[in-house]
Amino acid sequence: MTEDDDIKMPNEAFEPNRMQVKVDIGSLVQNGNTVYKISQILDFDSLVGVAVETGRSAVLRVGDLRPVAGAPDLPAMTQDLDEIADEDWKIAQQRYAAIKPLLGQHQIGREQAEHRANELNIDPATLYRWLKRYNAYGSVIALIPHKRGWKAGNSRISADVEAVIEKVIREFYLTPQRPTAKKAIIEVQRICAERGMTAPSHMTIRARIKKIAERDHLRGRGFKEKAKNRFLPAPGRFPNADYPLAVVQIDHTPVDIILVDDVYRKPIGRPWVTLAMCLNTRMITGYYLSFDPPSETSVAMCVAHSMLPKDEWLLLHKVDASWPVWGMPRTIHVDNGADFRSNNFQQSCLAYGINLEFRPVRQPRYGGHIERVLGTLLKEIHNLPGTTFSSIKDREGYDSERHAVMTKSEFEAWLVTFICKVYHQRLHSSLGMAPSKKWEIGIFGNGEEPGVGVPPRTADRLTTLLDFLPSFRRTVQTFGVTIDGMSYYAEALRPWINAKDSETGKKLELVFRRDPRDISVIWFFDPTLNQYFKIPFADQGLPSMSIWEYQQAKDKLKREGAKSVNEHEILRAITELRAHVDEAQERTKRARRQAQRRKEHEKKVSPAAPLPAKPDKKPVAELTAFTELVDGDIDGFGDIA
Helix, strand or coil: CCCCCCCCCCCCCECCCCCEECCCCCCEEEECCEEEEEEEECCCCEEEEEECCCCCEEEEEHHHCECCCCCCCCCCCCCCHHHCCHHHHHHHHHHHHHHHHHCCCCCCCHHHHHHHHHHHCCCHHHHHHHHHHHHHHCCHHHHCCCCCCCCCCCCCCCHHHHHHHHHHHHHHHCCCCCCCHHHHHHHHHHHHHHCCCCCCCHHHHHHHHHCCCHHHHHHHCCCHHHHHHHHCCCCCCCCCCCCCCCEEEEEEEECCECEECCCCCCEEECCEEEEEEECCCCCEEEEEEECCCCCHHHHHHHHHHHHCCCHHHHHHCCCCCCCCCCCCCCEEEECCCCCCCCHHHHHHHHHCCCEEEECCCCCHHHHHHHHHHHHHHHHHHCCCCCECCCCHHHHCCCCHHHHCCCCHHHHHHHHHHHHHHHHCCCCECCCCECHHHHHHHHHHECCCCECCCCCCEECCHHHHHHHHCCEEEECEECCEEEECCEEECCHHHHHHECCECCCCCCECCEEEECCCCCCCEEEEEECCCCEEEEEEECCCCCCCCCHHHHHHHHHHHHHCCCCCCCHHHHHHHHHHHHHHHHHHCCCCHHHHHHHHHHHHHHHCCECCECCCCCCCCCCCCCCHHHHHHCCCCCCCHHHHC
């Protein structure tokens, strides 16, 4: 991919879409303007669908399918996740718990549903409605109360209050003294009053306590042996990793190789990789490679890449291979790093029905699987020119920088090739087969075990990515909105200048999202239109920059004695810093690394948009030759309801 291959992002209003494409027999899907009923799944890439109106069969590309437009009795789900009130999250979780035993079944019998409804003392029709909503989106947010859950200006507790709750749970509630939940609530209220904060409701605190994993609850409150006996994995196994995407582990590591810049092809240092892996099949589900240190952004990009199809990603890196992995994991298992513990990431996982589990402190066995995969990867990298090996002893006599020849793009193409053509295809000792074979059996089944079916595909990639990017709440002033001292403005903000919350009378705080790799634009969510708008810098003379480059400029101005920072000073500082970098590129590694980081950020490549925008494909031609593959009569549009 060249610099000229700029990634096209929507310039106009963008309406989030969280619907999924269900890739299983009997599901209705849309290709072009035609609605099909899936009759046969051929492989990961193709299936046979029967046109509902004509009864004709066609071979369809899985990647071309969309959810059926205009399906009735389904909420629009076009709101930002940050708009959901705490109480509505709680209701959604209660509804999810109600339907959870029935999920994953293609058909649910009336008797089974009524039995579950009677257990919960609710109307069976209500249970069916919740199931329908959840199956359409595969997300807990489908269960938010539709009429009251999406109010503009809903207040959510601040990050400071969240920190108080977390601290009380960690240092007060999860202790061998075993204080009651009521005492924990009183402690939160006491600390908030002491710090001049508005305390959250007792229901909010109770909800946080209920979310504590049973393992952490037992260990924290003095039942270490019980927790160990209940949750300690057997050798070579991980609890509950029983099917594809049941548990996905994520971790970061610096890569053992020195890369060179694109211009002078001189050393710029080691990149970082964030890797996600399915524990059941050992398939790598996604990754993120960057010169930036691990952060919330690394996690967001890796998770989005893990959940989204990889077809265009393979095209981006010109790798002729198959990587048929996508879909939402049931559980994400991570270490205790701050990048995984951000409130935004936890909220995003909750919205997608992903159970977020943290590795117990000082229990390396829980992270052994992903660490072994990273070790395997690094061992292969030790065969590449410019490797740093894993220790000084191993590197003895080898000049890594002198032998460095690969750019980031070249190394990433090697990485994708290795993942798809080597690691996924060779025998895995613990599995007794290749990860790709284990994945295929886990999805489609064989004579010995049934498959779980092809995972649903997200209908809109950008929505998925935005849902995991950092969010902010800000009021809109006459000059626009300010984030980290930088002003942004576009006409889409005009109706919201000095807007007030109709309930509180205070200035209305609205939701914005940002990709830290390029802070020249932010995404504004209009709660009336339920659409996102791209909002650029108010000063159009400012260049694109990452949050890290912006911070460098601020630090430079502080060293110069500036008491406050404005856009003009930032522009001057950025210009000077870049000039220094450009002058020094050929001479110093640090400068070349900085220039390369900027170049990578400016490409705006993301899992949501790996390639430039392409014109819509024409609907697939109908193929009458496959009519014999269809069993039974084809139902009409009545199946949608």
